[in-house]
Amino acid sequence: MGNSNINYLAEELLEIQEKGLFRQFKTIQSHSGEWITLGGNKLLNLCSNNYLGLANDPRVKEAAAAALEVYGFGATASRLVVGNYELYDQLEKEIALFKGTEGALVFNSGYAANLGVIPVLVGREDIVISDKLNHASIVDGIILSRAEHRRYKHRDLVSLENILKNCGMYRRKLIITDTVFSMDGDLAPLKEIVQLKEQYGALLMVDEAHGGGVFGSSGRGLAEAAGVSEAIDINMGTLSKAFGGAGAYVAGSRVLIDYLRNKSRTLIYTTALPPAVIGGLLAALRIIRDEPWRRERVLTKAAILRKALKEKGFNTLDSQSQIIPILIGPVQKTLEFSHRLYEENLLVSAIRPPTVPVNTARLRVTLMATVRDDDLEMALTKLVQVGRQLRII
Numbered sequence: 307m308g309n310s311n312i313n314y315l316a317e318e319l320l321e322i323q324e325k326g327l328f329r330q331f332k333t334i335q336s337h338s339g340e341w342i343t344l345g346g347n348k349l350l351n352l353c354s355n356n357y358l359g360l361a362n363d364p365r366v367k368e369a370a371a372a373a374l375e376v377y378g379f380g381a382t383a384s385r386l387v388v389g390n391y392e393l394y395d396q397l398e399k400e401i402a403l404f405k406g407t408e409g410a411l412v413f414n415s416g417y418a419a420n421l422g423v424i425p426v427l428v429g430r431e432d433i434v435i436s437d438k439l440n441h442a443s444i445v446d447g448i449i450l451s452r453a454e455h456r457r458y459k460h461r462d463l464v465s466l467e468n469i470l471k472n473c474g475m476y477r478r479k480l481i482i483t484d485t486v487f488s489m490d491g492d493l494a495p496l497k498e499i500v501q502l503k504e505q506y507g508a509l510l511m512v513d514e515a516h517g518g519g520v521f522g523s524s525g526r527g528l529a530e531a532a533g534v535s536e537a538i539d540i541n542m543g544t545l546s547k548a549f550g551g552a553g554a555y556v557a558g559s560r561v562l563i564d565y566l567r568n569k570s571r572t573l574i575y576t577t578a579l580p581p582a583v584i585g586g587l588l589a590a591l592r593i594i595r596d597e598p599w600r601r602e603r604v605l606t607k608a609a610i611l612r613k614a615l616k617e618k619g620f621n622t623l624d625s626q627s628q629i630i631p632i633l634i635g636p637v638q639k640t641l642e643f644s645h646r647l648y649e650e651n652l653l654v655s656a657i658r659p660p661t662v663p664v665n666t667a668r669l670r671v672t673l674m675a676t677v678r679d680d681d682l683e684m685a686l687t688k689l690v691q692v693g694r695q696l697r698i699i
């Protein structure tokens with residue numbers, strides 16, 4: 307049956323399976339935010355990016371339903387054709403106000419934004435200098451741009467400066483960094499990166515996927531918390547994590563936004579997001595703006611859990627955010643840890659290579675503002691119990 311020429315895929319899959327790296331979907335039966343039902347079991351969800359609990363907020367759901375009613379199910383076309391209903395303009399206006407920029411542009415996902423923006427900013431004659439642990443979508447955007455791609459050691463300013471010192475031959479230099487690193491939960495040294503970008507005349511793009519809505523006194527992201535918002539040339543952030551929906555934005559100068567609207571292929575050649583998503587996002591943005599307790603609470607809960615995990619002997623790397631890795635190392639042991647927690651009704655995902663470097667497989671705990679303290683205490687007890695059984699601590 308089928309084409310035997312494709313059998314090389316089966317061989318490769320077998321290899322992936324033998325290394326414990328085979329990936330499968332988990333199928334969710336129901337989902338209330340903090341708790342989730344999987345395979346008939348109700349589990350405390352410690353691996354969601356729904357940091358502020360907005361994916362299930364009744365106001366967000368209501369706004370999404372209202373937009374569905376008014377505009378219908380699908381956008382039916384690219385935004386440059388007939389997919390640009392007025393909610394889109396409203397959302398972009400409010401994102402620009404929120405970020406304090408001249409303009410903003412919404413993309414269909416964070417992945418699409420990074421793929422669509424980076425190749426528009428730089429090309430063959432340019433260089434992109436990127437943190438070694440930047441998200442895969444940034445790496446793919448850089449590859450697509452055909453610019454020279456140099457990676458500096460993770461959060462290492464000496465390594466970054468060494469590259470900057472030696473790139474005089476390139477037309478443009480673009481530095482890119484995640485603000486909150488997705489698999490380590492640590493923070494980019496933005497203040498110092500801004501100093502270097504100014505000293506060497508580079509552009510700076512930040513990805514606030516995990517910083518937006520959570521960091522900064524008004525929730526703009528880590529750049530706000532670091533006091534450097536104004537110095538960022540290209541502000542990218544997702545609408546799929548703290549915002550609880552889907553999509554991403556790029557915020558910046560009017561020129562940048564006009565240019566992207568004209569040139570970005572992942573914006574031009576794709577159908578716009580469904581109206582319900584945009585309606586829900588508008589409500590989510592207003593909640594983020596008006597309810598600072600959510601970001602304060604998620605960071606406080608994370609700090610308490612991280613401290614307790616460290617005291618018990620777990621290695622949480624340099625996490626300083628709502629993302630708390632628990633470093634294990636070997637893949638099989640990490641999978642076993644995650645599996646035993648599952649049996650204890652705790653959902654904590656095992657993160658394996660190639661998502662993280664070889665020998666650094668880990669559990670990745672992410673918190674929500676709305677998780678109950680007694681549930682978190684129960685989670686800590688179980689993490690310690692299983693961690694001891696597996697001799698991790």
Ligand SMILES: Cc1ncc(COP(=O)(O)O)c(C=O)c1O
Binds near residue numbers: 516
């Ligand atoms: C840093 C970073 N950038 C971009 C993305 C992609 O965002 P999205 O899931 O909206 O495509 C992610 C999320 O997975 C991320 O962690």
